Amino acid sequence: MIKNYTFAIYSNDQAGILNRITAVFSRVDLNIDALSVCESEQTGIFRHSVQVCCDHQTAYRLSKQLERQIEVIKAEFQPEDDMIQQEVALYKIASKSMLEQTLTEQIMHRHHARVLSMNSEYTVIEKTGNRAESQALLEELSTIGVLEFARSGPVSISKPMTIESIQADMSIFKQHATCEPDEGLAVEYTF
Amino acid sequence: MKSTSMTSDPNIVNDSINEKVLKTVTGSESVILSLLAEGVTQVFGYPGGAIMPTYDALMDFEDQLKHILVRHEQGAVHAAQGYARASGKVGVCIATSGPGATNLITGIADAYLDSTPLVCITGQVFAHLLGTDAFQEIDILDISMPVTKWNYKVTKASEIPAILAKAFYIARSGRPGPVLIDITKNAQIDNLDFNYQVCRQLSSYEPNPRPNQLALIQAASLINAAQKPLIIFGQGVILGEAEQEFLAFAERCGAPLASTVLGLSALPTDHPQYVGMLGMHGNYAPNTLTNECDLLIAIGMRFDDRVTSNLAHYAKQAQVIHFDIDPSEINKNVTVDVAVLGDVKQTLPELIKHIKCNQHQSWLQQFQQLSAIEKNKITDKDLHPKTDDINMAEVVECLNQQHDDAIIVTDVGQHQMVTCRYAKFKQSRSLITSGGLGTMGFCLPAAIGAKFARPDRAVVGIVGDGGIQMTVQELGVIMQHQLPVKIIILNNQYLGMVRQWQELYFNKRYASTEMSNPDFGLIADGYGISNAQVNTRDQLTQAIHTMMNHPGAYVLEVLVAQQDNVFPIISPGASVSDMCLESNLTDYKEESQND
Numbered sequence: 064m065i066k067n068y069t070f071a072i073y074s075n076d077q078a079g080i081l082n083r084i085t086a087v088f089s090r091v092d093l094n095i096d097a098l099s100v101c102e103s104e105q106t107g108i109f110r111h112s113v114q115v116c117c118d119h120q121t122a123y124r125l126s127k128q129l130e131r132q133i134e135v136i137k138a139e140f141q142p143e144d145d146m147i148q149q150e151v152a153l154y155k156i157a158s159k160s161m162l163e164q165t166l167t168e169q170i171m172h173r174h175h176a177r178v179l180s181m182n183s184e185y186t187v188i189e190k191t192g193n194r195a196e197s198q199a200l201l202e203e204l205s206t207i208g209v210l211e212f213a214r215s216g217p218v219s220i221s222k223p224m225t226i227e228s229i230q231a232d233m234s235i236f237k238q239h240a241t242c243e244p245d246e247g248l249a250v251e252y253t254f
Numbered sequence: 255m256k257s258t259s260m261t262s263d264p265n266i267v268n269d270s271i272n273e274k275v276l277k278t279v280t281g282s283e284s285v286i287l288s289l290l291a292e293g294v295t296q297v298f299g300y301p302g303g304a305i306m307p308t309y310d311a312l313m314d315f316e317d318q319l320k321h322i323l324v325r326h327e328q329g330a331v332h333a334a335q336g337y338a339r340a341s342g343k344v345g346v347c348i349a350t351s352g353p354g355a356t357n358l359i360t361g362i363a364d365a366y367l368d369s370t371p372l373v374c375i376t377g378q379v380f381a382h383l384l385g386t387d388a389f390q391e392i393d394i395l396d397i398s399m400p401v402t403k404w405n406y407k408v409t410k411a412s413e414i415p416a417i418l419a420k421a422f423y424i425a426r427s428g429r430p431g432p433v434l435i436d437i438t439k440n441a442q443i444d445n446l447d448f449n450y451q452v453c454r455q456l457s458s459y460e461p462n463p464r465p466n467q468l469a470l471i472q473a474a475s476l477i478n479a480a481q482k483p484l485i486i487f488g489q490g491v492i493l494g495e496a497e498q499e500f501l502a503f504a505e506r507c508g509a510p511l512a513s514t515v516l517g518l519s520a521l522p523t524d525h526p527q528y529v530g531m532l533g534m535h536g537n538y539a540p541n542t543l544t545n546e547c548d549l550l551i552a553i554g555m556r557f558d559d560r561v562t563s564n565l566a567h568y569a570k571q572a573q574v575i576h577f578d579i580d581p582s583e584i585n586k587n588v589t590v591d592v593a594v595l596g597d598v599k600q601t602l603p604e605l606i607k608h609i610k611c612n613q614h615q616s617w618l619q620q621f622q623q624l625s626a627i628e629k630n631k632i633t634d635k636d637l638h639p640k641t642d643d644i645n646m647a648e649v650v651e652c653l654n655q656q657h658d659d660a661i662i663v664t665d666v667g668q669h670q671m672v673t674c675r676y677a678k679f680k681q682s683r684s685l686i687t688s689g690g691l692g693t694m695g696f697c698l699p700a701a702i703g704a705k706f707a708r709p710d711r712a713v714v715g716i717v718g719d720g721g722i723q724m725t726v727q728e729l730g731v732i733m734q735h736q737l738p739v740k741i742i743i744l745n746n747q748y749l750g751m752v753r754q755w756q757e758l759y760f761n762k763r764y765a766s767t768e769m770s771n772p773d774f775g776l777i778a779d780g781y782g783i784s785n786a787q788v789n790t791r792d793q794l795t796q797a798i799h800t801m802m803n804h805p806g807a808y809v810l811e812v813l814v815a816q817q818d819n820v821f822p823i824i825s826p827g828a829s830v831s832d833m834c835l836e837s838n839l840t841d842y843k844e845e846s847q848n849d
Contacts, residue, residue: 079399083399086400124582133459
């Protein structure tokens, strides 16, 4: 069954590793819907969150091919429903219309958005939430006039308590391989 | 600084591995010293602007590190592959930036698909020129990324020893593969304090997964219970240097043994349990009976599509055990019942402890019956044709009879499949062929590399008239080094395998497959290489005898039947059990065009 999967790929800090990771997906003609990279809870180890739409078997195969990359420490994947996700959206509107229209404040209040930055020329509004929420705000603000809009990809964290903090020697992740790509094996390794 | 004095410094060369010998050298010298510390004695390469400092340093170490100047960088990488596969060591090649580096790519890709350990060193423009479209600047890291096990760009001289140590470790450990190290010119020129530490582990890399005892016991119980087990083995047995362990397991298990193309020579061809080669042009019995066995035991092979054909009809009745070192191969193409991860050199002896000694005589007889059919319909006709034209199979058979222990190196195409079908092997690492990538032009340079690696063994390259012309310039290396490589050109004046497919699957429309060939004898003469041409059967034995007994290099051109086909064949899209024994392919289906 095709659904959205979020990969959490941990890697060493080496130039070019992002290309190696994205190439694993592009090779099988999968489009990456969202991507974000940050340093993980462990200094020097980076977490690449990649969201793609595929079936479980493909996701399983890709996770193994990702782990085959020397600088990748582990690659896990979870269906979107098993992740807690959040996006950040920023909206730039003219301060003039902000002041002229009390409507703006009402909209912001209704959407739990806040002013991130304001000066005489423009105001930047920030909204944290899921895709639908930030989209709804965009549509409402459009009536006032949005000068610029940017939205991050989803930042995800897994729901179950299966992923322990990354140990210094993470090679143990690669030592266990399951041999059955059954549904529900999304988290491959338990300790 | 000048390094001549260092050539006689044993601390640097051999004992530096674990001793902290700090010595200020240039980056280029550290490249050479690192190679020496890894035990490298021969490298293949081609100089150019961005790698000149390294070549300059190489000159001072000529007595310890032999550089073989090829005639094209593709020749360097294929020669390094041939060297690696004949010797089991890491092959090393060196090229300059830009075109030198891009010319390596085909061979690197070939090595990636065939798991050949290589370290490829390329020069790069000065670090401050990166990204400016400088002369001969190309981003070889990005280009080589999908075909390397690992790659890295060195921009500081101080990085060189540690990065090369890591490169060699990654190339040779676990499932071997090619590694590319791109070194900017400033890194080659600048000084560093040289201290070489051999790399033995990396935190993010587990080359040899520990065998899971539970999986081993599950595998053993399936093997002990099986009535019709079939063992299919690949190059993993050779790469793991597990030939003895494999033989011990196979003989205890008593099952029939079938090889992939790259597994050939891991087991002596005359072993009583050996039932032949798998795959599109493999043998009739092992292919057909893959769909009759009750247990398929795959050892160090990766279920390539040329082996499995249509996966929907591949061994569906059988349980499958897969022994492999690479976790990403498990369940990639064929879903398995038990996966035993690890180096077969370790897993097979563990497995043997749990295996009952067994024999499967009646099951083996089924293979013999099908082999008899193949012999009657194909082999006898191939080896004793009624026409005047010489068959490729006759040439291989003639070589078997006169010299049954050569390293045979092939190119890609009909002659390759015929060689794989008919060549007989006594010891491991006796067949070097381009399997996964199917690279025409592979034979000649790979044969050169193999001969440099194993001067004690006869090396015979078997190549088509198409493939020889792709890398024919490497005859120059044979000439320069007086290298006694024997080359047999099986000349059918066609790109034979493509022509065969055109005949069988493209309505006999022979698009661009007929070739006007040069006089190969004259070409060999140009390089000062002894040669002969044979066009009748009665000359063949004597010609091969002359070639094999000639002290130096030799090119033997055999004019073979122009429009012969390699049979049997599994048509694209068909099942392994639907092997065609003769050219009756009316049941070929449209859908197979998608293959």
